[in-house]
Amino acid sequence: MITFEGVTKRYADGTVAVDDLTLEIPTGQITVLVGPSGCGKTTTLRMINRMVEPTSGTIAIDGKDITDSDPPSLRRGIGYVIQQAGLFPHRTIIDNIATVPYLLGWDKKRARARAGELMERVGLDAKLAKRYPFQLSGGQQQRVGVARALAADPPIMLMDEPFSAVDPIVRAGLQDEFLRLQADLHKTIVFVTHDIDEAVKLGHRIAVFQRGGSLAQVATPQELLADPADGFVTGFLGGERGLKRLRFFQELDATEGAAEPADAG
């Protein structure tokens, strides 16, 4: 479990990116941070691996304050996927994926074997192993990004709009595969998006951020749609559209015999 307690991030110019955030991110689930741009969701994500240091408050992983470990070793235990993939252009696909195992001192053979396994797992053809990132499509690069984050089997994954830069059809495919992968892996995932549909599709829990860096609501997708906390959340859900989605969920639950009964508020 990742816990934020009274966490504030104020920049030197006085801008408050995150304002007194208290939030629990449960182990083994997907928690989506969603909100308009500039609402502090990415800053929140980056505070977990100490890419950004909070001005005040504490962040703990399984009860252990993250400032107790030095940033590089903390980060090697936390997978990180970003929108632009951020692959190393000068390294082959297999070596990109093996990055963290190399950093952890695995020998080359073991690291590459592990990277090969992951390529298969995320649906990448083994033929791509010796290619360079520029030779891959956007969707393939994003898969490499996910595989790279998973390479050392970190318990936590931070994902910052990982599927936003690809076209909608590829995105839907990546989302489906991501859910399948997570069903096997049970990682603690913190997923940032500005797309409420993506949040509803992927999240066990959704934390809605509003401008000024404070939380508007934390709830399961169904709760959120059925009972938005305030006008901001309703507006962000898209008003009527949100209600339609809720009805869709309810019908789906009815036809599937309520696959996730506990979640329905």
Next chain:
Amino acid sequence: MIAMREPLVRWDWIGDHTGELGELSAHHLKLALVPVLLGLILAIPLGVLCAHWPTLYPPTVAGANVLYALPSLALFMLFIPYTGLFSDWTLMLPLTLFTLSVLVPNVVDGMRSVPEPVRQAATAMGFGGLRRLVRVELPIAVPVVIAGVRVATVASISLVSVGVLIGNGGLGQLFIDGYSRDFPTPIVVGSALIVVLALVSDAALVAAQRLLTPWARARGRTT
């Protein structure tokens, strides 16, 4: 009286002097390339520092440009009291300073060519600062740095011949020889060899870059 017209090139002279021409070419190359290497060794840390602390960049580049603006001959002469008239260093140290005005900006541009998401991903994967520099940033900077090395190399090969005015100019020696004897062949041959050295060095650098950075061939398509 009919003046004997001296031909531009006496081919037999070349045949008679191949050994000497080879030695002069090798020496010329040494005088030109050692400064580029030394310049690179200086420019990499300077460029990295300038990329890291942007306020350092303008004064550093200004300094390098002032050095470059100095007449090469004047700079050679300034070094004579320290390195001696007949030392190669009298030529190579000023040439090293000249390369900086090209190499430092290229190292900085190379560092800036590292896409921000790549830098962040490296940090997030757990690269420490120095390891990130050596394993991620500098390798990605290589194509831009090599572009600067090519310019510096060709400039340096050409500048070495000025050194003949202080008695040590590699193939430039042939210019004095030809001029003093009113004999054009060495001048033409010296010039041609300098051009050949420049072209061969440049081709070698292009080949080195292809070999070092197979990933950079279609850079425009990288995201």
